[in-house]
Amino acid sequence: MASPEINKIEHLNADKLLAAERHENLTIFALSLPALIAVLVVIVIPVGWLFSLSFLDSSGQLSLVNYQKMIEYKSYARVFKTTFNVSILTTLLCILIGYPLAYFLSQIPRRYVGFFMLTVLLPFWTSLLVRTYAWLVMLQRNGLINNFAIDLGLWDTPLKLAHNLNGTLIGMVHIMLPFLILPLYAAMRRIDPHALQAAANLGATPVQAFWQIFVPLSLPGVVAGSLIVFVLCLGFYVTPAVLGGGRVILVSMQITAILEDQFNWGAASALGVVLLVLTFAALFLASRFLKLDEVMFGKR
Amino acid sequence: MNFNLSTKRSQKTLLGAVSAAALSVLAIGQAHADPITVVSWGGSYGKAQDAALFTDASKNSGIEINRESGASMSKVVLQVESNAVTWDLVVSGSGSCAAAAAKGALEKIDFNVVDVSNFLPNTYTDYCVGSDVFATVFAWNTDKYGVPGTAGAPNSWADFWDVEKFPGTRSYRLNNVDGALEPAVMAMGVAPEDVYDFLSTEDGIKKAIDKIRELKPHIAVYWKSGAMQAQLMKDQEVDMITGWNGRFDNAKKDGAVVGYTFNQALRDYDGFGIPKGAPNKDTAMKFLGEVSKAKYQANLPFHITYGPTNREAYEVTTAPKELLEALPSHPNNVSKMLAVSLDWYAKNREKAQEMYMELLSE
Numbered sequence: 001m002a003s004p005e006i007n008k009i010e011h012l013n014a015d016k017l018l019a020a021e022r023h024e025n026l027t028i029f030a031l032s033l034p035a036l037i038a039v040l041v042v043i044v045i046p047v048g049w050l051f052s053l054s055f056l057d058s059s060g061q062l063s064l065v066n067y068q069k070m071i072e073y074k075s076y077a078r079v080f081k082t083t084f085n086v087s088i089l090t091t092l093l094c095i096l097i098g099y100p101l102a103y104f105l106s107q108i109p110r111r112y113v114g115f116f117m118l119t120v121l122l123p124f125w126t127s128l129l130v131r132t133y134a135w136l137v138m139l140q141r142n143g144l145i146n147n148f149a150i151d152l153g154l155w156d157t158p159l160k161l162a163h164n165l166n167g168t169l170i171g172m173v174h175i176m177l178p179f180l181i182l183p184l185y186a187a188m189r190r191i192d193p194h195a196l197q198a199a200a201n202l203g204a205t206p207v208q209a210f211w212q213i214f215v216p217l218s219l220p221g222v223v224a225g226s227l228i229v230f231v232l233c234l235g236f237y238v239t240p241a242v243l244g245g246g247r248v249i250l251v252s253m254q255i256t257a258i259l260e261d262q263f264n265w266g267a268a269s270a271l272g273v274v275l276l277v278l279t280f281a282a283l284f285l286a287s288r289f290l291k292l293d294e295v296m297f298g299k300r
Numbered sequence: 301m302n303f304n305l306s307t308k309r310s311q312k313t314l315l316g317a318v319s320a321a322a323l324s325v326l327a328i329g330q331a332h333a334d335p336i337t338v339v340s341w342g343g344s345y346g347k348a349q350d351a352a353l354f355t356d357a358s359k360n361s362g363i364e365i366n367r368e369s370g371a372s373m374s375k376v377v378l379q380v381e382s383n384a385v386t387w388d389l390v391v392s393g394s395g396s397c398a399a400a401a402a403k404g405a406l407e408k409i410d411f412n413v414v415d416v417s418n419f420l421p422n423t424y425t426d427y428c429v430g431s432d433v434f435a436t437v438f439a440w441n442t443d444k445y446g447v448p449g450t451a452g453a454p455n456s457w458a459d460f461w462d463v464e465k466f467p468g469t470r471s472y473r474l475n476n477v478d479g480a481l482e483p484a485v486m487a488m489g490v491a492p493e494d495v496y497d498f499l500s501t502e503d504g505i506k507k508a509i510d511k512i513r514e515l516k517p518h519i520a521v522y523w524k525s526g527a528m529q530a531q532l533m534k535d536q537e538v539d540m541i542t543g544w545n546g547r548f549d550n551a552k553k554d555g556a557v558v559g560y561t562f563n564q565a566l567r568d569y570d571g572f573g574i575p576k577g578a579p580n581k582d583t584a585m586k587f588l589g590e591v592s593k594a595k596y597q598a599n600l601p602f603h604i605t606y607g608p609t610n611r612e613a614y615e616v617t618t619a620p621k622e623l624l625e626a627l628p629s630h631p632n633n634v635s636k637m638l639a640v641s642l643d644w645y646a647k648n649r650e651k652a653q654e655m656y657m658e659l660l661s662e
Contacts, residue, residue, distance in 0.1 A: 058403070073654050075661035082661070141469075141520075141537050163521040163537070246474035246522025249661055257475035261396075262653065263377040263403060 047276070054270035066270035076254070076271070080278065083250045086165070086240065087233035090172045091180075091226045097173065098180040098225065103218075105181070106188035117185075124178040132239045135171045136162055139243070163245025171243040172233060179232060180225035187221025188214075223290055227283070234279055251275050335364035336388040336580045336587055339371040344550065348603030349391070353431070356599075357590040363583055373400040376575045380405040385575045388584035394428060395478045397573045398642045399649070401427035407574040407581050414589040420629060422639045423569045423609040429592055430569035430609035432600060435628035435637060436479040439533060439548040439560035440540040444468060448559040457487040457564050460540055461511070463518050468539030470515060471532055474522035477649065477656040479566050482638060483542065484511035486564050492638035499644060505652050509659050522660070533558040545628055549605045567628060567637040569609055601627055 057063040070076040138144045139162035146158040199209040237252040258268045340346040358365050373396040379385045406427040416424045423430035438460045446453035473480045485495045498504045523529050529543035530551035548558050574584050594612035601619045607629025
């Protein structure tokens with residue numbers, strides 16, 4: 001007998017709840033409006049402007065000349081290839097170095113984490129330029145590392161550590177490492193230690209438990225971190241420009257050269273547009289291949 | 301109460317005083333021109349210009365100037381294209397100045413106001429007026445290859461390319477073809493006066509690029525700026541390098557073991573341009589006329605080892621003989637050099653630049 005009464009009350013509540021929800025949605029929208037406008041003003045409009053500039057030739061006429069040039073001269077394709085190669089290499093090296101480090105951080109007692117995290121964060125908070133030039137001082141022909149090693153008799157002639165791909169990778173990996181470690185550490189901390197104990201209970205050796213339980217569970221962190229690193233690398237300028245010695249030319253450096261030496265905003269914009277499109281394409285491929293939704297947000 | 305009243309009264313008096321002052325400023329403003337914005341580069345170059353040219357020229361002509369740094373012709377082009385010109389007089393390398401002029405971003409120079417009759421040849425165009433002569437030279441580690449002028453020391457571009465006679469690393473220009481092809485042509489044995497003839501065809505440019513490709517395995521670093529040229533020699537990162545003579549003199553003052561020769565060097569100049577539609581272009585033109593006078597340029601060598609463009613400056617300067625002989629514009633040195641041809645760059649730069657970038661990306 002009581003149920004219709006209850007239903008009625010629930011119904012009444014539902015109405016109010018719906019209204020409240022609508023109100024809340026509206027409030028959230030209103031609150032995020034400034035952010036949306038900011039995104040529109042600082043991202044959407046400039047990118048649109050960049051896009052339109054790339055279709056203008058140097059006299060301001062509508063043309064495809066900026067894109068034709070990219071096909072006509074091989075330097076552009078080579079620069080894109082170098083950019084992707086360097087970005088992929090940097091990301092792989094970051095995983096190789098960052099994974100054990102993040103694993104170590106996730107396994108030690110929490111009270112020691114602060115100290116070790118500081119060793120990751122301190123360089124992260126130091127100026128990019130300072131770190132890059134510090135590497136140059138260390139790596140160059142008469143730099144600290146070469147002089148020290150030659151004095152010790154480790155090698156006779158200076159190793160070519162800077163002004164080439166070696167230097168570029170060393171510098172970029174060092175600067176990108178925190179971007180991988182931080183999300184990876186967070187993902188590893190979230191892994192339930194009972195899962196590993198359960199695996200041991202079921203007869204898994206520690207190595208088996210690590211590879212079959214821990215690593216798969218940490219993959220979302222690896223994917224998130226390496227995507228951040230990879231995308232940041234694609235547009236990286238300072239470190240490759242300083243440590244590459246002009247022998248490792250990335251897209252960002254080509255854009256600067258075109259702007260500074262040819263005042264050609266159209267050609268520079270076209271390069272920017274192609275880089276943006278390729279970045280999206282790479283992310284799209286990654287999402288297909290890695291099922292980003294599943295690994296990052298746990299959706300099925 | 302009283303206090304309030306007096307405050308009000310004083311406010312009124314203050315208002316009156318302020319408006320009177322504003323009026324008088326307006327009146328002065330009508331009598332005198334607005335201050336012009338003069339833009340140069342930072343560091344020792346801009347300081348040298350302040351000391352030698354700008355401060356005195358401003359005092360003597362009564363033209364007030366606002367000094368800014370970060371001069372760049374690409375910014376001038378952007379200002380002109382977006383109808384937002386704020387600069388009146390801008391320092392630039394001759395090549396960028398010519399390129400900006402070709403884009404229609406510069407005012408034509410009024411030679412009735414700016415007297416260039418005594419200028420060295422090839423140090424001004426219809427849109428740019430030279431302020432100082434510099435040279436693109438090659439410099440080397442003197443511990444390794446000997447002091448310039450002594451027996452066995454390098455002396456020509458052929459030596460720069462000769463990695464058997466002078467084994468070691470080289471450094472060349474990054475991302476910018478300016479002054480990059482001429483050395484390669486001279487290294488092939490072409491006489492300086494025939495260099496631009498040689499480069500007038502695409503085939504000639506290709507041969508020059510091929511010559512640089514030959515040296516590429518020995519190029520350890522590509523330099524991007526004058527500061528980097530100096531740093532590379534100070535750190536002994538490379539053994540031989542192309543670059544601007546003044547930077548190597550500065551590096552030597554800082555203790556670098558570096559020397560260079562003016563033989564077969566490329567004589568070039570820095571200058572001034574006036575952005576199209578500059579807010580005070582007439583005043584800027586007058587100021588350009590003033591700083592181009594010999595009496596100011598004569599002071600330049602004291603502050604930087606770049607030479608005056610005005611020949612008269614060499615007569616009126618009090619600089620010692622040794623200093624004058626070390627300038628790239630000294631007649632003894634000029635005769636050894638090749639003047640950079642802006643005509644060639646106007647016609648061929650775009651193509652040559654793409655070909656050079658292609659070589660660098662290999």
